[in-house]
Amino acid sequence: xxxxxxxxxxxxxxxxxxxxxxxxxxxxxxxxxxxxxxxxxxxxxxxxxxxxxxxxxxxxxxxxxxxxxxxxxxxxxxxxxxxxxxxxxxxxxxxxxxxxxxxxxxxxxxxxxxxxxxxxxxxxxxxxxxxxxxxxxxxxxxxxxxxxxxxxxxxxxxxxxxxxxxxxxxxxxxxxxxxxxxxxxxxxxxxxxxxxxxxxxxxxxxxxxxxxxxxxxxxxxxxxxxxxxxxxxxxxxxxxxxxxxxxxxxxxxxxxxxxxxxxxxxxxxxxxxxxxxxxxxxxxxxxxxxxxx
Amino acid sequence: xxxxxxxxxxxxxxxxxxxxxxxxxxxxxxxxxxxxxxxxxxxxxxxxxxxxxxxxxxxxxxxxxxxxxxxxxxxxxxxxxxxxxxxxxxxxxxxxxxxxxxxxxxxxxxxxxxxxxxxxxxxxxxxxxxxxxxxxxxxxxxxxxxxxxxxxxxxxxxxxxxxxxxxxxxxxxxxxxxxxxxxxxxxxxxxxxxxxxxxxxxxxxxxxxxxxxxxxxxxxxxxxxxxxxxxxxxxxxxxxxxxxxxxxxxxxxxxxxxxxxxxxxxxxxxxxxxxxxxxxxxxxxxxxxxxxxxxxxxxxxxxxxxxxxxxxxxxxxxxxxxxxxx
Numbered sequence: 001x002x003x004x005x006x007x008x009x010x011x012x013x014x015x016x017x018x019x020x021x022x023x024x025x026x027x028x029x030x031x032x033x034x035x036x037x038x039x040x041x042x043x044x045x046x047x048x049x050x051x052x053x054x055x056x057x058x059x060x061x062x063x064x065x066x067x068x069x070x071x072x073x074x075x076x077x078x079x080x081x082x083x084x085x086x087x088x089x090x091x092x093x094x095x096x097x098x099x100x101x102x103x104x105x106x107x108x109x110x111x112x113x114x115x116x117x118x119x120x121x122x123x124x125x126x127x128x129x130x131x132x133x134x135x136x137x138x139x140x141x142x143x144x145x146x147x148x149x150x151x152x153x154x155x156x157x158x159x160x161x162x163x164x165x166x167x168x169x170x171x172x173x174x175x176x177x178x179x180x181x182x183x184x185x186x187x188x189x190x191x192x193x194x195x196x197x198x199x200x201x202x203x204x205x206x207x208x209x210x211x212x213x214x215x216x217x218x219x220x221x222x223x224x225x226x227x228x229x230x231x232x233x234x235x236x237x238x239x240x241x242x243x244x245x246x247x248x249x250x251x252x253x254x255x256x257x258x259x260x261x262x263x264x265x266x267x268x269x270x271x272x273x274x275x276x277x278x279x280x281x282x283x284x285x286x287x288x289x290x291x292x293x
Numbered sequence: 294x295x296x297x298x299x300x301x302x303x304x305x306x307x308x309x310x311x312x313x314x315x316x317x318x319x320x321x322x323x324x325x326x327x328x329x330x331x332x333x334x335x336x337x338x339x340x341x342x343x344x345x346x347x348x349x350x351x352x353x354x355x356x357x358x359x360x361x362x363x364x365x366x367x368x369x370x371x372x373x374x375x376x377x378x379x380x381x382x383x384x385x386x387x388x389x390x391x392x393x394x395x396x397x398x399x400x401x402x403x404x405x406x407x408x409x410x411x412x413x414x415x416x417x418x419x420x421x422x423x424x425x426x427x428x429x430x431x432x433x434x435x436x437x438x439x440x441x442x443x444x445x446x447x448x449x450x451x452x453x454x455x456x457x458x459x460x461x462x463x464x465x466x467x468x469x470x471x472x473x474x475x476x477x478x479x480x481x482x483x484x485x486x487x488x489x490x491x492x493x494x495x496x497x498x499x500x501x502x503x504x505x506x507x508x509x510x511x512x513x514x515x516x517x518x519x520x521x522x523x524x525x526x527x528x529x530x531x532x533x534x535x536x537x538x539x540x541x542x543x544x545x546x547x548x549x550x551x552x553x554x555x556x557x558x559x560x561x562x563x564x565x566x567x568x569x570x571x572x573x574x575x576x577x578x579x580x581x582x583x584x585x586x587x588x589x590x591x592x593x594x595x596x597x598x599x600x601x602x603x604x605x606x607x608x609x610x611x612x613x614x615x616x617x618x619x
Contacts, residue, residue, distance in 0.1 A: 071469070071470050071473070072469065072486075073467065149366070152363065152370075152372065156372055157356050237363070238356075238363065239356065249330060249563050251464075251466050252330070252331070252465070252466065252562075253485075253562055253563035253564045254485045254489055254564065254568070255563060255565075258563075
């Protein structure tokens with residue numbers, strides 16, 4: 001039996017984590033129509049979710065064409081779309097996007113691994129943990145972009161520096177949420193594990209790690225959003241690569257349509273990139289109450 | 294700027310230890326140059342593109358910083374061997390006891406307008422001189438650079454007191470919008486934003502003065518700067534850099550208004566070539582005239598930006614006094 005299923009069994013036995021849908025619809029025939037209703041609600045929600053941004057883009061287009069806003073910095077939305085398409089074909093923008101993705105993924109992976117690792121170290125060694133916790137509480141309030149200038153002095157303006165900035169900004173939310181995940185594991189579960197004579201390695205693998213997963217995923221989700229923001233910010237401040245640099249270059253070349261096009265691309269990337277994480281979360285910790293609505 | 298240089302000074306000790314040594318790669322000495330992707334740095338880009346640097350055994354690694362604010366601190370910290378810098382920022386750094394040395398010429402203003410930057414105001418207010426700007430708000434991209442110093446000098450020259458004017462830092466791309474929204478009453482706008490603003494909003498905005506050439510015809514704007522530390526460690530490389538850049542200046546002068554020149558500028562600034570035809574370009578210098586630097590230092594001293602006049606004989610290194618473009 002794989003460890004995760006064991007936990008599910010324990011969890012289901014120890015805690016009333018029964019799916020909400022089953023409680024609401026005790027009669028099978030009613031449940032079916034309920035599912036249909038749910039599908040319709042979901043569809044309506046997606047449609048509404050798309051309608052609002054589309055309406056805003058439409059408003060943008062009208063405000064520029066009708067002359068409500070005349071400024072060199074307010075191109076028509078259709079021009080932004082054209083610029084985006086042309087720049088994607090020209091090849092500079094896809095390269096910039098790949099550079100940014102590399103920075104986000106690389107920095108995120110380093111920061112998340114360190115955050116999770118440190119959280120488990122703190123959980124296992126409480127004395128070290130309280131020291132580390134204080135340090136993290138102090139450091140996490142510093143706006144990361146403020147750290148860029150001193151980091152430039154220490155690590156230069158290259159990829160290394162930007163990876164450190166991104167990793168540092170991911171580390172804190174992942175660390176704190178993982179810690180919360182570990183702390184919120186049912187004490188009864190730990191007792192049961194101890195009664196069954198679980199060794200320290202098995203305890204970590206079968207109790208601590210799976211128990212902390214909801215916290216880890218919460219931290220990772222927050223961390224990924226931050227990674228994207230911080231990566232682009234770092235690129236805006238230093239260096240000559242990525243979407244951040246492209247944004248500033250186009251701004252100072254008086255090409256706002258290209259600039260907004262790149263912002264649109266970031267928007268698309270940001271929303272698509274969170275999908276694999278969400279999917280992973282819902283398939284790994286399907287048993288957790290936060291996944292069941 | 295002064296704040297930044299002071300911070301740079303503080304971290305100098307740590308940074309010296311971390312300063313990268315010159316790396317030999319494929320027989321070429323690698324140098325790091327801090328630059329801004331604007332039309333002013335065309336000779337550097339030309340010298341890179343046409344191999345003038347590799348001809349003299351140099352491989353140039355440029356780090357274009359669009360804002361440019363971090364360039365001099367990075368030079369002071371040893372992250373760069375050379376930096377493209379406006380003369381005011383350089384003099385402010387020297388005033389803070391940083392060991393900056395002008396190693397080769399950059400750009401100047403033309404003898405008369407149009408300049409690469411101009412003072413713009415709203416038509417309706419009929420502003421014609423500095424006196425009318427007293428008590429008003431003027432947008433500059435940086436409170437302590439060549440643009441703000443020349444704007445203050447223009448206000449003074451046209452009968453105003455620059456101390457009674459409030460400077461507001463606004464990036465060039467946003468200046469026209471800030472003017473039209475009445476957040477400021479005048480703005481010192483650089484190209485290509487100057488011609489764009491007058492083109493799009495010519496009914497509302499107008500050029501009221503040319504602070505650069507009207508206060509200092511053919512005045513200095515920028516140079517390439519290094520540090521005494523770099524000169525002591527690699528004097529040969531500094532000489533080679535100046536020589537190669539001089540060839541870049543010669544190419545730029547010959548081709549700047551030709552399709553090749555416009556293609557090169559468009560390539561590194563991303564400004565469309567057709568728009569370049571409408572904008573004023575700087576004068577590309579091949580030799581530094583100490584008197585021009587002294588003139589600017591005098592203006593800065595009168596504006597209380599400098600504690601004392603800089604020692605030009607140490608500030609301007611020998612390579613800057615040789616015309617490398619001929």
